[in-house]
Amino acid sequence: EDKVVQSPLSLVVHEGDTVTLNCSYEVTNFRSLLWYKQEKKAPTFLFMLTSSGIEKKSGRLSSILDKKELSSILNITATQTGDSAIYLCAVEIQGAQKLVFGQGTRLTINP
Amino acid sequence: KAGVTQTPRYLIKTRGQQVTLSCSPISGHRSVSWYQQTPGQGLQFLFEYFSETQRNKGNFPGRFSGRQFSNSRSEMNVSTLELGDSALYLCASSRQDRSSYNEQFFGPGTRLTVL
Numbered sequence: 765e766d767k768v769v770q771s772p773l774s775l776v777v778h779e780g781d782t783v784t785l786n787c788s789y790e791v792t793n794f795r796s797l798l799w800y801k802q803e804k805k806a807p808t809f810l811f812m813l814t815s816s817g818i819e820k821k822s823g824r825l826s827s828i829l830d831k832k833e834l835s836s837i838l839n840i841t842a843t844q845t846g847d848s849a850i851y852l853c854a855v856e857i858q859g860a861q862k863l864v865f866g867q868g869t870r871l872t873i874n875p
Numbered sequence: 876k877a878g879v880t881q882t883p884r885y886l887i888k889t890r891g892q893q894v895t896l897s898c899s900p901i902s903g904h905r906s907v908s909w910y911q912q913t914p915g916q917g918l919q920f921l922f923e924y925f926s927e928t929q930r931n932k933g934n935f936p937g938r939f940s941g942r943q944f945s946n947s948r949s950e951m952n953v954s955t956l957e958l959g960d961s962a963l964y965l966c967a968s969s970r971q972d973r974s975s976y977n978e979q980f981f982g983p984g985t986r987l988t989v990l
Contacts, residue, residue: 806981861931862908863979865918
């Protein structure tokens with residue numbers, strides 16, 4: 765069974781800290797890995813990582829895919845209170861047209 | 876460009892009733908996927924439609940069904956509602972070009988409460 769596991773499930777840090785969120789996967793046929801941020805309702809797209817694009821960066825956020833270790837990390841530097849959200853990792857299954865999601869990491873940034 | 880829209884945003888039903896949820900994808904997107912999100916199970920895949928055809932289905936009972944129209948809009952139906960169907964139902968759309976990777980973009984969701 766396809767499985768995506770995120771850690772930690774919950775994280776509380778102070779504004780300005782750097783955080784690393786982890787995602788590991790065991791799937792039958794990997795196509796891509798995606799990170800989403802969910803604050804109130806709709807998950808908003810952050811990054812997509814593939815075999816041909818294993819590292820992405822946008823402002824204070826960056827992500828790396830390790831296909832050998834079947835995992836990915838999402839780094840957020842100089843955190844702000846607006847970064848407080850649930851961060852979701854999902855793996856797209858080749859040929860199945862579906863995303864398998866991890867449980868999410870609830871990140872809380874205290875001022 | 877308008878995002879994915881879902882209607883209604885909130886819905887309260889009683890056990891045994893049925894419900895229909897609607898999703899309009901981003902213009903030009905031909906694939907629509909549906910997900911159920913609950914605190915206990917997280918986000919789980921329901922089904923995916925492309926060009927009016929269901930291409931994949933998750934592990935949900937037959938009470939959950941859907942369809943897609945020629946304009947790519949999609950509806951999801953749940954019959955004989957149970958208390959456990961209370962959840963946030965999310966719709967996502969993507970272009971689904973075979974030649975490239977396709978991000979899925981989510982709508983705001985429909986919060987269904989079954990009493």
